[in-house]
Amino acid sequence: FSARGDIFTLPAKHGITRNLTETSGVHERDAYWSPDGKHIAYISDQTGEFEIWMQNQDGSDKPVQLTKGSKTFIFDILWSPDNKKILFNTKEQKLKYVEVESGKIVVVDKSDQAPWFSYNWSPDSKWIVYTKSEKGMTKIRLYNAETGKSYVITDGWYNSNNPVFSSDGKYLVFTSARTFSPTYSRTEWNHAYVDMNKVYLVTLAKSTPSPFAPENDVVKPEEDKKDKNGNKKDKKKDSKEVKIDIDGIKERIVALPVEASNYFNLYGGKDKIYYIERSSKGGGMTAKIYDLKKKEEKELGKNTRFTVSANGKKMLVFQNKKYAVIPLPSGKVTLKETIDVSNMKVLVNLKEEWKQIFDESWRHMRDFFYAPNMHGVDWKAMHNKYAEMLPWVNHRNDLTYLLGEMVAELNVGHAYVNNGERPKPERINTGLLGAKLSKHESGYYRIDHILNGANWSDNLRSPLREIGVNVEEGDYIVAIDGKPTSQMDNIFRSLVSKAGDQVILEVNNKPEKKGSREVLIKPIRNESNLYYYNWVQSNIRKVSKATENKVGYLHVPDMGVTGLNEFVKYYYPQLQKEALIIDVRGNGGGNVSPMLIERLMRDITYATMRTGQKTGDVNPVGQLLGPKVCLLDKYSASDGDLFPYRFKYKQLGKLIGTRSWGGVVGYSGSIPCIDGGSLVTPSYGPYAADGSGWIIEGIGVEPDIVIENDPADEYKGIDAQLSKAIEVILKELEEYNPEVPPIPPFPDKSGGEGR
Incomplete structure (x- = not known):
């Protein structure tokens, strides 16, 4: 285990808990036993950069540094079964392995799209299977460590992930999105695809039969197999060499007969496949096993995670917030004896730890920031400038403030410093009456x-x-x-x-x-939802009254699930309106703005009438034909910036209000620090469709009509921005009165004409 930046070994049942590293000023993480159980490899920033280190499992000798000269973040180390190599992935978007004996580093592959690889070794340590994203589709590749050649084994029609070799070397097991069963929307004629994945396997050698091939129970006489010298062959002698026939491998893919869902954490045992399922239908994560001999799936446990030992005999299980080591199961897992983690103790030197967090945070920004030029800032100089204040840091709040000041030198949004270890007093909820x-x-x-x-x-x-x-x-x-x-x-x-x-x-x-x-x-416990609901309803009434019920109004509070729900809740019931005011003031951002804009962009292709109808229905459905305006303000942030930008770019209508927040360089997550804190690093940024430059960041989206709301007037219920939107859209309605095309005269085919 790794915890608080140290590496621990714990007994499965009885014994001594060892802290192998004991370093407050160093972040050691991602520790893995060698398959023979003699060594532990881990990632450490002892040198000032993350490198791969190794030491004896009992801590009896000094750690050995395996990689040298790294200048980037290292992810997910993986021992080869023969204990001679360690595979790893870097932020440079390279998949590499280091030879343990010599320290030689071999580059397996590199990507120009994404740094995240999923990879695994073959049982004979001669092959590496890994995924690589190419133009938005993830393919599985095989790499021969002896020849250095790489082979694509899945095509680009389906995303494939999580590849692993079976322990006997017969199969390659992976997940792939090959199940197409659309879910249709209840709000409009539209679809979505979820739960597209199943577990698949490939027979690596042409001679290996499919585990799902038809069977015929015919009794065969036992062959007395002898070697060339006439001696009986030893049946127990089992070669570890993996035979792979690349030719025709894409045609040797077969699906496990399991429900289409989302699967990960695969392990291929002999005649058994282990995996975790997480369905979009809910229910959390469920660990399962599929028996290739019995052709049946069994549940191991809900909310269960696992890792299998190198020899395939034991499983480390995490269930109900407890760990246990158990024999490789074939059915339901119930933890009886759990691992005692109470002795995982560290002596923390806070000054050393804070310096390490400072340095690592600086490196995180260096490695993950979207712009390699660091916005023109001398980032090394910024490190040195703020590091001078480290001796005066006497509290985690001081460190958080110092990191915030250093990050602010980059002048970018979405760069957040999250506190680490701090007291969390219990919150007592006061009852509110609404x-x-x-x-x-x-x-x-x-x-x-x-x-x-x-x-x-x-x-x-x-x-x-x-x-x-x-x-x-x-x-x-x-x-x-x-x-x-x-x-x-x-x-x-x-x-x-x-x-x-x-x-x-x-x-x-x-x-x-x-x-x-x-x-x-x-x-x-909270009245904010009620206040928001009443504010929206008040705005709907104002717009309806001022426009004689001709104009609709909706507010989108964010670009996440809540905002999407509010849009759907208020957009479709108002499609009969002649015009629409879309309000994104105070929108906190997210990522669903393309979905909303797509609906607002719809234009009539034709109309349809049904028997008895006096007016037709437009097609595509779910569109509002009339003019639209968008309200924005300085709190329209992130994807709340991008929505009005898209609205203006697609010429959907006028923007009214004040300039938006101006923070669109986004992030995909954060990497935790030793004490549980983190630094959120802006890792991707939008630029103009014509490639002319970067958009919005630090500037915001300018409205077509600038209107400031006076706080005193707002307190009185006067909304000048909304009033202006009503004024503008009523004027536009005078110039454009949208109508569904009239139903034409019905066809007369009495003369036999085709039309």
Whole structure:
């Protein structure tokens, strides 16, 4: 195991837990046993750069540095079965291996598209199987380590991944997206493909029969096999050499008869295939096994992960947040004896650790930043400039601040420094009523305003609007759980930790106890969804009233699942409108803007009428024919920047409001630091379709019509930007009145004409 930047060995049942490295100022990670169990290889930045190191499994000798001169990030080391080589992947987008004895490094392949390889060794250590992305499609390749030749074994029609050799060398097992079963949308005539993958295997030698070939139970006489000297051959002698016939290999692919889903973490045992399934239908990760002899699939366990030992006899299982080493299973896994991780202890020198985190964060930005020129900044000089302040760092917050200042020199968005080890106090949720209250001179609390909700939805439940509560604006809350509110200086003290629990309110239409009645409610923990819902509904009413119900309105809060849901919820019910205002003010970003723009771009190709219809239906479906405008502001960020950019580029309508945030250089994830913190590195950026330059970053998207909202007016409910959008779109409707094409005269084919 690796933890807190150190390498540990733990006994499966009984024994000593060893910390093999004990280095606060060094990040050691990704530790792997050699197949013979004598050594442990791992990645360490002891030299100031990540390199591959090796040491005896009992820590009895000094670590040996295997690679030298690395200037980039190293991923996912993998021992060869003969213990002589270690395969690894780098941020330079190269797949390499290092020879353990000599330190010689061999480049297997390189990619100009993506650095992420999936790879594995053959049992005889002579072949490497790996994936390579080519023009958006991932193919599986075989590399001969003796000849240096590489062969493509899957075609470019289907994405294929996760290749592994079976332990007996007969098969290559992999996943591939070859199942086409569309899911059709309920909102429009459209489709999506999910759960396209199955597990497949290839017979490596032509002479190896398919495990699914027809069988015929014929009794054959036992052959007395002898060698050339007349001696009986030893049946137990099993050659490890893997025979691969490249010719015709693409035609020797067969699917396991399992459900199309998403599979990963494959292991090919003898006559058994192990894998993890994660279906889009939910249910989390499920570890499974397919028995090639019995032709049946069994479940090992839900929310279970595993790694198989080099000899194929043991399995390290992670289940219910516990680890255990068990014999290679053939059925349901139940952990009885688990690994004791309580002795994985480190003595941390925070000063040394903070320096290591500082240096590694600097390297992360160097290696993963999208622009090799670092925006023209002398990045080494920035390291030296801010490193001078490390002696005065005395708290993790200090380090986070220092890293933030260094990263800010690059002048780029989406560069976030996330704190590491910090105390996490328990959050106590105060119950909220979904209402605005004020303290009356009597001491009781008046209900000034009740937020409307959609009480059929748990996310939009307004406690005082639920069936049977019958509380009105202007009523008074005179007691909570029997305690008079007139004696409370803050009514919410009586609701601390009451979110989701039953609470008795005593309410009255007068500020007095006499004549009050009790109502039973469940306060909510957060009112933000209710406030947002009420704001959107208010805007819909404003637009509808000002345009005589001709113009639709929708707001998209982000470009993720929530934003997509809001778009679908409000776009399709308003297709009968003559025009549309799309509001992306405050949009927090995501990645679904292309989906929304595609729908807004649709143009009529023809219309269709059905029996009895007076007007036709446009095709393609799901389109709004009339003019559109888009509202944006300085909080329209990331993909919330890109949406108005696309809107303007495709000439869908005018942009109204203020310039957007201006941060579109995105990121794909982050790599954790020793203490659990991380640095988010902007790793890809958009540029103009004509290649003329980089777009939006640091500038934002300029509106066609600039309108600032005055905060004082906003507080009063006056939205100048929305009012301008209404004004503009009504004027556009005067010039363009969209209509479905009229139904033409019906064909007269009485004369036999074709039309």
